[in-house]
Amino acid sequence: MKIDTGLTMPELPESLSQAGLQFAVAAEEDFDEIMSMSQDIYGGLDYLPTRYTSWLQDTNRTVILARKQGKVIALESVCVIDDGETMLVEGLRVAPQERGKGVAGVLLRFCAELVKSKYPEGILLVRFRAEELKFRLSDFNSSGGFHSSQSTSSPKPSPVRLDDTAIKQLYLTTDVMHGVLPNATIIQDWQPFKLLPSNLSILLKKDIDWMVDDEANPTVASLCTFPFRVPIGNDWYYLNIDMFGKDLSLVLQQFLCHLQRHTAALKGHVMCQLFLEPALWENMADFCQSTLHVELVKEYTEQCVVESDVV
Structure with missing residues (x-):
């Protein structure tokens, strides 16, 4: 499943819509802003800088950004495998100033809603x-x-x-x-x-x-x-x-x-x-x-x- 930037995002549950976040599909021009969140990841050994471009080109993967007041504060990669049966999440990043505020949980729930909007219940x-x-x-x-x-x-x-x-x-x-x-x-x-x-x-x-x-x-x-x-x-x-x-x-x-x-x-x-x-x-x-x-x-x-x- 490839979700492009023209995708209509799913209607969010009230718990997510009240979180004050905006969600969008990542693009090449977001690279520098995303990298600013990753400077201390894995002691400077973060794999995301070398994989980001290939992730954007992966037809089974979508990279979702969370923005707050227009600024990128979190990222999550969603990869759908097993003919749509399994959703893998990878590469979670949260800006240092937003950590510990529940942003990661909100982003993960949004990704789940996004995938469920494309795949039937099982x-x-x-x-x-x-x-x-x-x-x-x-x-x-x-x-x-x-x-x-x-x-x-x-x-x-x-x-x-x-x-x-x-x-x-x-x-x-x-x-x-x-x-x-x-x-x-x-x-x-x-x-x-x-x-x-x-x-x-x-x-x-x-x-x-x-x-x-x-x-x-x-x-x-x-x-x-x-x-x-x-x-x-x-x-x-x-x-x-x-x-x-x-x-x-x-x-x-x-x-x-x-x-x-x-x-x-x-x-x-x-x-x-x-x-x-x-x-x-x-x-x-x-x-x-x-x-x-x-x-x-x-x-x-x-x-x-x-x-x-x-x-």
């Missing part, structure tokens, strides 16, 4: 009563289920639940999951796990239900945490489902299987958060509301992962 948070959903799922299955109402293709085999041995075999000894997982990484409950034996050992200690559409050649996989109580009120539960893959019919199939398995014995309210491919968000939201008749609580997608490789 996280669904829905709410329902477990008892009511059980009846809806029963009616849904008795009427022919997903294949009769949502797809013209022939019925697909039922999803496969994996045990520990099958999980290790599939995720560690072959490369087939590399094409399913984003950047060959398991994202479980907001946390990224590279495909390493040590990481898989951590995940296998958790109460997670692992599922794929085909154990030999999967195109969709999912991880569902077992429901747990939350203190929002009496008999409130939380359910988290991480979906990987782009086939809507298979994603829906596994989603319904997880709901049936993990809510059947519950009584009370359930908050279910579903992570999925951004391109599927609209169809999944429509399915949840129109077919399952569950409440869409919040439309958002913000996963902030900070990684550091320590040698």
Whole structure:
């Protein structure tokens, strides 16, 4: 995504518009003013002077400036990767006289709003009563289920639940999951796990239900945490489902299987958060509301992962 200087900036939340800052896309003529903020960065070893021009030419990157009374006081670089799924922020700079005043946080939130204005949401948070959903799922299955109402293709085999041995075999000894997982990484409950034996050992200690559409050649996989109580009120539960893959019919199939398995014995309210491919968000939201008749609580997608490789 390349944001040029003709871009219409997104409408800001009140918390940002009241910050007294103006935002703009950086240009070559801003170089000297930006460099004045970087003199003490990394003890004089700042990389930005040599990368600034190439950043402006990078088609996947946008450099955003924050101005106060016309003067540049902060900079942030935004790079969109993974086909629009991930936003990387890099090169944060704040003028010395403005540090400690919350400018960095305001600029980061603006960048998030900017990217979200160009990319669809990928996280669904829905709410329902477990008892009511059980009846809806029963009616849904008795009427022919997903294949009769949502797809013209022939019925697909039922999803496969994996045990520990099958999980290790599939995720560690072959490369087939590399094409399913984003950047060959398991994202479980907001946390990224590279495909390493040590990481898989951590995940296998958790109460997670692992599922794929085909154990030999999967195109969709999912991880569902077992429901747990939350203190929002009496008999409130939380359910988290991480979906990987782009086939809507298979994603829906596994989603319904997880709901049936993990809510059947519950009584009370359930908050279910579903992570999925951004391109599927609209169809999944429509399915949840129109077919399952569950409440869409919040439309958002913000996963902030900070990684550091320590040698």
